[in-house]
Amino acid sequence: xxxxxxxxxxxxxxxTFIALGGFFIYQCLNLDLGTAFRMGPGYFPLILAAxxxxxxxxxxxxxTRVRGEPMGPLALRGMLFILPAPVFFGLTVRGxxxxxxxxxxxxxxxxxxxxxxxxxxxxxxxxxxxxxVLVFSYALGLPFERFGPWTRL
Amino acid sequence: MDLVSNLALGxxxxxxxxxxxxxxxxxxxxxLIGVLPGIGATATIAMLLPITFKLEPVxxxxxxxxxxxxxxxGGSTTAILINMPGESSSAVTAIDGYQMARKxxxxxxxxxxxxxxxxxxxxxxFLVAIFAIPLTAIALKFxxxxxxxxxxxxxxSSIALAHGSIVKALAMVALGLLLGLxxxxxxxxxxxxxxxxxxxxxxxxxxxxxxxxxxxxxxxRNLEGEKTRSLxxxxxxxxxxxxxxxxxxxxxxxxxTAIGSALGILPGGGAILAAFASYTVEKRxxxxxxxxxxxxxxxxxGPESANNAGAQTSFxxxxxxxxxxxxxxxxxxxxxxxxxxxPGPNVATEQPTLFWGxxxxxxxxxxxxxxxxLPLIGLWVKLLTVPYYVLFPIIMAFCSIGVYSVNSxxxxxxxxxLFGLGGYLLVKLRxxxxxxxxxxxxxxxxxxxxxxxxxxxxxDPTTFVTRPISAFLLAxxxxxxxxxxxPSVKKKREEVFQEED
Numbered sequence: 122x123x124x125x126x127x128x129x130x131x132x133x134x135x136x137t138f139i140a141l142g143g144f145f146i147y148q149c150l151n152l153d154l155g156t157a158f159r160m161g162p163g164y165f166p167l168i169l170a171a172x173x174x175x176x177x178x179x180x181x182x183x184x185t186r187v188r189g190e191p192m193g194p195l196a197l198r199g200m201l202f203i204l205p206a207p208v209f210f211g212l213t214v215r216g217x218x219x220x221x222x223x224x225x226x227x228x229x230x231x232x233x234x235x236x237x238x239x240x241x242x243x244x245x246x247x248x249x250x251x252x253x254v255l256v257f258s259y260a261l262g263l264p265f266e267r268f269g270p271w272t273r274l
Numbered sequence: 275m276d277l278v279s280n281l282a283l284g285x286x287x288x289x290x291x292x293x294x295x296x297x298x299x300x301x302x303x304x305x306l307i308g309v310l311p312g313i314g315a316t317a318t319i320a321m322l323l324p325i326t327f328k329l330e331p332v333x334x335x336x337x338x339x340x341x342x343x344x345x346x347x348g349g350s351t352t353a354i355l356i357n358m359p360g361e362s363s364s365a366v367t368a369i370d371g372y373q374m375a376r377k378x379x380x381x382x383x384x385x386x387x388x389x390x391x392x393x394x395x396x397x398x399x400f401l402v403a404i405f406a407i408p409l410t411a412i413a414l415k416f417x418x419x420x421x422x423x424x425x426x427x428x429x430x431s432s433i434a435l436a437h438g439s440i441v442k443a444l445a446m447v448a449l450g451l452l453l454g455l456x457x458x459x460x461x462x463x464x465x466x467x468x469x470x471x472x473x474x475x476x477x478x479x480x481x482x483x484x485x486x487x488x489x490x491x492x493x494x495r496n497l498e499g500e501k502t503r504s505l506x507x508x509x510x511x512x513x514x515x516x517x518x519x520x521x522x523x524x525x526x527x528x529x530x531t532a533i534g535s536a537l538g539i540l541p542g543g544g545a546i547l548a549a550f551a552s553y554t555v556e557k558r559x560x561x562x563x564x565x566x567x568x569x570x571x572x573x574x575x576g577p578e579s580a581n582n583a584g585a586q587t588s589f590x591x592x593x594x595x596x597x598x599x600x601x602x603x604x605x606x607x608x609x610x611x612x613x614x615x616x617p618g619p620n621v622a623t624e625q626p627t628l629f630w631g632x633x634x635x636x637x638x639x640x641x642x643x644x645x646x647x648l649p650l651i652g653l654w655v656k657l658l659t660v661p662y663y664v665l666f667p668i669i670m671a672f673c674s675i676g677v678y679s680v681n682s683x684x685x686x687x688x689x690x691x692l693f694g695l696g697g698y699l700l701v702k703l704r705x706x707x708x709x710x711x712x713x714x715x716x717x718x719x720x721x722x723x724x725x726x727x728x729x730x731x732x733x734d735p736t737t738f739v740t741r742p743i744s745a746f747l748l749a750x751x752x753x754x755x756x757x758x759x760x761p762s763v764k765k766k767r768e769e770v771f772q773e774e775d
Contacts, residue, residue, distance in 0.1 A: 131439075134703040138445050145452050148467050158733025162459035162466055165721045169448050169455075176445035183441070192702050199497030200698070203490060203670060204691045210674040211687030223671055230670035233497055234663030245664060249671045261328055263679050 130192045131184035138177025145170035202233035218269030219258060224250040281403060284630030288638050293333050293631065300337035301639050304344020305647060308364075309352050309654045310665070315345035317489035319605045321669075321676040323481050323612065331613040332628050336635040338609055342602050343395070343585050343636065347643045350387045350578055351654055355380060363581040366549045370566060370573030377569050382515045384651060386523050386571060387578040388644050389515075394531040394579035395640035398586035401535050402593070403633050406622060409594040412743075413619035416595075418726035419737050423747035425716050425723070428597050430751040432709045433758065440758055443709050446700070450710035453478060454717020461725065473685035480608045482677050482686040483714055486693025487700075487707045488601070489673055493666055494698040519571055526556050526576035534583030538599075539590050548584035549577040586636055593629060594619060597716075601708050604715040612680075 149170060155161025210226040217225075227249045231242035257263045287293060307318045319338050326334030349364035354371035367387060374383040416424070433443040456467045457477030468474040515523070533555060534548035556576040557566050566573050588599040596618030598604035610617045615625060622629045647654075677686050697707055731737035739745045 130703055134442065134705065137699075137703065138449070141449060141452075145467065152464060152466060153462070156733065157728055157735065160725045160728060162462050162464045165724060166452060166455050166466065169452050173445055173448040173452065176441055176448065179441050180439070180445065194498060195702065196494045196497040196698075199494045200695065203493055203497070203666065204695055206667075206670045207674045207677070207687040207690045207694075210678065211684035214678060214684065223675065226674055227667040227671040231663075231667040233493075233666050236661070236663050241664075242667070245667055249668055253671060253675060257325070257675055257679070261325060263325075263328075263675075264682075265679075 128184040128187050131180055133192070135177045135179075135181030135184055138180060139174050140177075142170050142172075142174030142177055146174065198235060199233045202229055202231075206230040213271075214265070214269075216269050216271040218267050218272060219265035220250060220254060220267050221272065222269075223253055276407070277403060280407075280626070280630050281634060283626060284403075284632075284634030285638075287332060287627045287631030288336065288635040292330075293336055293635065294638070296329070296333040296337040297340050297635050297639050298642060300340020301344035301347075301642050301646070303337075304341035304346075305348035305351075305643070305650075305654065306344075306657065307341070308345035308348020308350075309657055310660075315342050316601045316605065317485065317492060317669075318345075319602060319609075320481055320484035320489060321672050323605060323609055323676065323680075325676060325679065326609060326612070331610070331615060331625075332631045334613065335606065335609060335628065335632050336639075338606060339589070339632060339636060340639045343582065343639060344643060346582055346585050347388065347391060347647055348654065350391075351384065351647070351651060352658065354383045354387065354574070355651075355655060356658065363546045363549050363585075364578075365546075366553045366577040367574055369553075370568070370570045373567065373569035374571070374574065379569070382519055383574050385515050385648065386519060386575050388647060390523060390527045390530065390575045390579040391582040392640050392644045393527055394534060394583035395586055396637060397531050398535045398538070398583040399633060399637040399640070401587055402590055402636070403630075405539075405590055406594055406629070406633070409590065410619045410622045413595045416619075416743070417741070418723040418730060419741050419744040420747065422720060422723040422727055423738060423744040423751070424595060424597060425720050427747050427751045427754070428591070428599065429709070429713060429716060429720075430754050432600075432712045433755075439704070442705050446705055446707070446710040447713040450713020451717040451720060453483065453710075454714040455721060460718075460722065471685065473683055474689075477718070478689055478714075479677065479680060479683070479686040480604075480715065481680050482689040483693050484601070484605060484608075484711060485673050485677055486690045486695075487697035487711060489669065490690065490694025491697035491701050491707065493669060494694070495701060496662060497666075522571045523575035525559075526552075526572040527579045529555060529559075530576040530579030531583045534580035534585075535587045537580075538584035538587030546581070548580040552576040552580035582640075589632070589636070592617065593621060593632070596621070598712065601711045604711055607715060 145166060149163045149167040152163030152166070153161035154163045154167065157164075206226045206229045209229055210222050213222040213225070216222075224246050227246040228242055231237050231245055254267065258265055258267060288297065303318065303322075304315065307315065319341055322338070322341070326338065329337070346363055350367045350371070353364040353368035354375050357368050357372035371383045371387065374380065429447050433440060433447060452467075454477070456474060458465050458475050465475055530548075530552040533552045537548040537551060553566075553573060553576060556570075556572040557563050560566065560570070560572060562570075588603055591597045591599045592603045592606055596607065596616070598607050607617050610621075615621065615628070673690065674687060677690050678684070680686065700707060700710070727737055728735070737744075738748060
């Protein structure tokens, strides 16, 4: 028997579109649709979400026809260190203040590469922080508190 | 002559010491990021956007524009010297440029690229100046229906120019439009798709989405397979092209300029397509097609002129209609809105210094690039030896500061991480992020104009086809869509993008 062929990347892609479309359709159900004359807040998004779902189905169907290349490896280490950096900065910038928060955010991001040495990372994060404080806080005068309430005992 | 007095006003604005300084900073930064592969103009402008709102509107837009065309120059430098295009638009230059460099003609190749770009930049700056006013006059006649149709044209063209599957690109537009609608509905005040998070009531932050989808996704992709970059640098000597070179570059430069200017104007068009189109044309008209790929001068001069001309003329839809033609222009819209300027046909009449100042600065910026770049090539090449992993924390720190400083909203930073992850996964699923961003910017505008048009026509959808300008634009959009789905065009399009990869 012939082996079932399908493009796994496109299959996942199609399913993703269907899921996203479905999510938006579900959200639209709670909104007033209105009429074509006076469109409510849900009218236009519902059309778009339906189109998105439909395109997802098309991608999924097409995926069963051809054999595609696999997706390739994901940058897991990268995701583990790059993505938390802005989140950490967001969580601590008000509490710790601009200087310590930025230092640690840069330090976290530095470890995204497997080649980074700890000492270099600390020096680099320090240099970035110094540069940013001089440029953004002093020269451009952005209204950041340099050291926040958490640093005062 | 209106044009002369307008240009005089523009040059007096652009030549003020302050604006000259910002133009210089812009082109230098642009060249820098153009030289460094892995971080493009879109991500850089997205990161710098928040910082610019402390500046004068004219200065900030001049600087951002400088980054955009500076990146084109920088990209071609690395394409020629190390066969690694820093920007996707210089991918074509690498084919023959690197071969020229290997034959010891690196200096000539760089000069040809720079001079060709400068010529194209000069011509297309004038085109922007000439076409801006009449197009603005047409745009002032636009009603809601016309704007809706025009945006449809822009979105459809962005699909035509995206890599890979057209169906996926369409889906990305739809997703982008939906994401653009997150926030409070302007007519009824109903919050939409905010998941109950009050901080998203004003909509998702454009900068956060752009930085996430372009910047962070790009970093993650670079982290996938970390390889050492080998530097096989050709020696640069003999910068000035010979008389024979000049003779051979004249034709390609002229044709490249024409092709680039035309393709740049199209909404959704831009520098990348222009470069490819020019290369194809040069190969076809050449007496000696076998020379291409072996270091043909026409293969450097044509595409380089075309990509620069396309980069300049893509400002036309932005300045006259307020419609961004590509993601970088979408960011320029963001920059204008931060400054309290509503992009559109009124900019030319209400803010003449801004309007003409930007146009004049483009020419000045191009001149700076020619004068500065050739002597600075050694410095740019040194920068290539900076290891990648040092760049990541720097980029992440600037991203975080930039995004946070827009509204001091920490939820924007969470959105960066979320969209970085989402953008990366979409890239892994072979989806192009550019149509998504364009959809995101146009989403609210599209909905508003659709609803307004429907109210004006009392619920009659034929309004879009009975109004002549709107009907013409929709027909254009339909034509583009049909053309990209034609089997022969589809095949050719796949070939073109294959070559690029």
